[in-house]
Amino acid sequence: MVSVQSPWQIAAILVARLIFAAVFLMAVAFKVMDIGATAGYIASAGFPFPLFLAWCAALLEVGLVLCFLTGAFFTPAALVAGVYVIFLNFSFHGPSRWAGNQAEFGFFVDHFTFLAGLLFAAVHGPGNVLVSKLGRA
Template sequence: MGRTIVILVARLIFAAVFAMAVSFKFAGMANTAAYIAAAGLPFPLLLAWLAAIFEVGLILAFLTGAYFSDAALLAGAYVVFLAFAFHGPSHWQANQDEFGFFIDHFTFLAGLLFAAVHGPGERLALRKGFVWKDEAASAN
């Protein structure tokens, strides 16, 4: 029972982090686009909307457990991209806090990779995915 609770709490934390991010995007899509443009990326408004849609998909995957491992891997790649695009070495000279933000993304990546390998748990999880099947589920 304790393992199940811990896994569900972790899934809720992953979902909550992306829910906060997407809520800021929907509350101020123009501000998000301006931030993306300041990083030098093309088509900032389009990228802002694509990021919001992607984050909604991640939230659904983390909450339902469907495509959980796939979502965790994609979220990990996304987090690494965000680390370099918005907090990478080119930002450290102007603001040393950016180095801390950069490192924080890799801590989050570690959790996402661990989650991708171990899956969504045995409770409250839709067993669907592309990358690999959960060995426990496929044994039944």
Template sequence: MGRTAAILTARLIFAGVFAMAATFKFAGMANTAAYIAAAGFPVPLLLAWLAAIFEVALVLAFLSGAFFSEAALLAAAYVIFLALSFHGPSHWQANQAEFGFFVDHFTFFAGLLYAAVHGPGERLTLRQGTLWKGSEASTN
């Protein structure tokens, strides 16, 4: 019971973080685009929309368990990209808090990698991912 509760709590946390990020993007798409442009990326409004949609897809995967391991791996890559692009070493001299944001992304990255390897758990999970085999695979 404790294992199931821990896994479901982790899934809710992952979903919650990406849901908040998507909500902030949808609520202030122009601000998000400006932030992306300030980092030097082209077509910032398109990238802002793609990021928000991607985050919604991650939320759905974490909540449902469908394609969970794949979503966790993609989320891990996304989180490292964000850390390097928006909180990397070039930002530290101007604002030392950026180093803390940078390091925080790596702890989230580690959790996502762990989740990708161990799968969505036994409860409240759609069995549609290709990486995670679950207990059914070990009994067949």
């Protein structure tokens, strides 16, 4: 069943998809610009194989960017992104970091706002415009 969307709904969905893609594209860009620093940050959180994990994160984020831009596999991508965002949230902005830097609590809370948007997107899908049929039931 294809629902009819008004012009403002189409625009809002496309802008939301662009925002999701832009956030993950910026994350990829920063990782690739200094993958060593990313690996160091991952190591500082206590994870093994930080360089490998940094490249895995970059590849995942590239995949998410493609899904958000094309609408292909949109719902699974939004759910994976949500799990990824919360994993990152607890790993790098969790309660153990609040005492040393009060801003970390703000980052922690902000990630839940992002999660809410991703969950909403997963439920409602990529819209009917500029959407690949890959991964759509």
